[in-house]
Amino acid sequence: MTPGLSDEQLAHYDRDGFHLAQELFDREEIELLRRSAKEDKQLDDHSFGRGDGEGGTVRLSLWNHPGQGIYGAFARCERLVAAAEQILRDEPYHYHSKMIMKDARVGGAWAWHQDYGYWYGNGVLTPNLVSCFIAVxxxxxxxGCLQVIRGSHQCGRIHHKLTGEQAGADLERVSEIAKRFEHIHVEMDPGDVLFFHANLLHRSDQNASEHPRWSMICCYNAKSNDPYKESHHPRYTPLDRLPDSAIKQIGAQRFSGDQTEMAWLDPKREASARQLEEDA
Structure with missing residues (x-):
């Protein structure tokens, strides 16, 4: 299954700054991801929190290199990578992935922000990056679903400043943008994927419900957009793509007890990502 984006969907992405692909992953695939994440002590131990300035804390785990395990199978699968290549009009490479752990009753909010508001400081010269938000x-x-402002990527990079422990977009400017562009709550089922532009304004509310809202986000940069300096996230690194069938194959191996060479986190390669924990 590698349908890609149609010309119409790609045009809508360019216009709106996002595209929602429903049921991109089937129930078996997303259940493998959900079970892997929620039973993964290493993922939990690697997580860190960011205060939202509203009394809540966002918990996440972040890594730079996709690895050989189930998380890497999603980040490297042809389904995601081919769509990223269409969107970027260039060879994509894995910039980083993260698991957002918005737990029931305690999951914090994300302030309005643009991903490029963060990545600009990493030496990335243009906003030609895409994030793929996978609903777990x-x-x-x-x-606390994701909220976006349709077409706001057309406003260019907005100044960001700290809101709690998060860097949020200038609220005066966000307020004016929201008067002219549509504000959307993106509700998603497990297996749905939202592709969105690095300059799209997005946020999420705290989770006050009894239901968790975990999601995995895979971020890709264009090869031609290789950062000019070293930072927390990697410079161009060729991505070893996998066929879509690898998700179920690796997932089955994950729960068979045979996890040789399946570790998702290589401590030596993730030193820069761990620096974000220390800065939290």
């Missing part, structure tokens, strides 16, 4: 749990208004 149902994502609803009640448990």
């Amino acid at each position: 749990d149902p994502s609803t208004r009640q448990n």
